[in-house]
Amino acid sequence: MSAVLLSVRDLSVTYGERRVSFIPEITVEAGECVAIVGESGSGKTSALLALLGLQPGAHVTGSVNMFDVVDVLDDPARISGLLGRKVALVSQSPISALNPTMRIGKFAEAVLRKHGRTKAQAREQVVEALAAVALNESVLRRYPHQISGGQAQRFAIALALSLGVELIVADEPTSALDVTVQADIVTLLESLRRDRGLGMLIVSHDIALVSGFADHVIVMKDGEVVESGTVHEVIGSPTTDYARALIDAVPHLDRSVL
Incomplete structure (x- = not known):
């Protein structure tokens, strides 16, 4: 069984009285990629930055365990001690x-x-x-x-x-690149994950990208998780209209390969 690098439970990000993001569960093991997908404003990046302690001004609650450090949200020094040593953010x-x-x-x-x-x-x-x-x-x-x-x-x-580092957290790592370079970066990340056993948590609006890369997919809409499961379950057999709409919006996404 692979080592659990990141375990998140009931992560909530709130500004004032408005909750912008809530994710019940994220687990990333060594050599595994988990993707959080959704359109702009769905709350995916807010959640990503919050679990790294990088959302100043936000009220963040929940349980975030990284490696052998429990409840890193309770003490910012616990997170800063891991950044650059065990986990890195690729913006x-x-x-x-x-x-x-x-x-x-x-x-x-x-x-x-x-x-x-x-x-x-x-x-x-x-x-x-x-x-x-x-x-x-x-x-x-x-x-x-x-x-x-x-x-x-x-x-x-x-x-x-x-x-x-053993865990790479990436926020839209290919969105600013042209299509050819996007493919190169995806191939690179996949090879590093396979060859070095890196764990990865990736935020993306591009469901086509994660369909060929991630092991598990979390779909967010309006700050809430609407679907979660393996890539085969979510991309191959979506159960919600929103996930189905995201998939149908992608040209030439061949589900038969999943």
């Missing part, structure tokens, strides 16, 4: 998280040194991780404006790998 636009005045290599070095690596260790681990995501180390000499969106996404994944 929708990773290039915006980079320092525009700093070469990418220097940025990577600063991140790894903050997590206890020496300068030599940081360089070695970043170069090794770049190779794993098919990026030449020459990218380290460039500034953020000198790389493409696909390269920025690959670099963000490489940085997570160099930190040695």
Whole structure:
């Protein structure tokens, strides 16, 4: 049985008197991908950021256990102690998280040194991780404006790998990319999950993308979960009109392959 990396129960995100997101259950095991899907405003990203302690101003309740740390929501220091060590967030636009005045290599070095690596260790681990995501180390000499969106996404994944994380949490990791690059990133994530046993929790509006990648799918609408199950159950035999509408909106989604 695979190790449970993330266990979430009754996660609720509220602003004032308005609850924007509620998910009864999420479980991510090593080597497993769980996808949260839904249209814009469905509450999926709010939930994702909340369980990482990254929703300032929100009232967040529920139980979130990561690795061997229980109820991380009770103490922000528990979450910050895991970020960059066990779990990494890959954002929708990773290039915006980079320092525009700093070469990418220097940025990577600063991140790894903050997590206890020496300068030599940081360089070695970043170069090794770049190779794993098919990026030449020459990218380290460039500034953020000198790389493409696909390269920025690959670099963000490489940085997570160099930190040695076991769980990648990704918010719309392909939405800002063109179709060809999207396919490359999906293939990369799938190979890393398979070869390294990484756990992944991915938020996406693209149900076609998750149909060929995720093991389990959670469908959200208006802040609530309307359907949840294996990818075969949710994509192959949806039980709600909303999930069926999301699937029918995707051109040429061949359910026979599921």
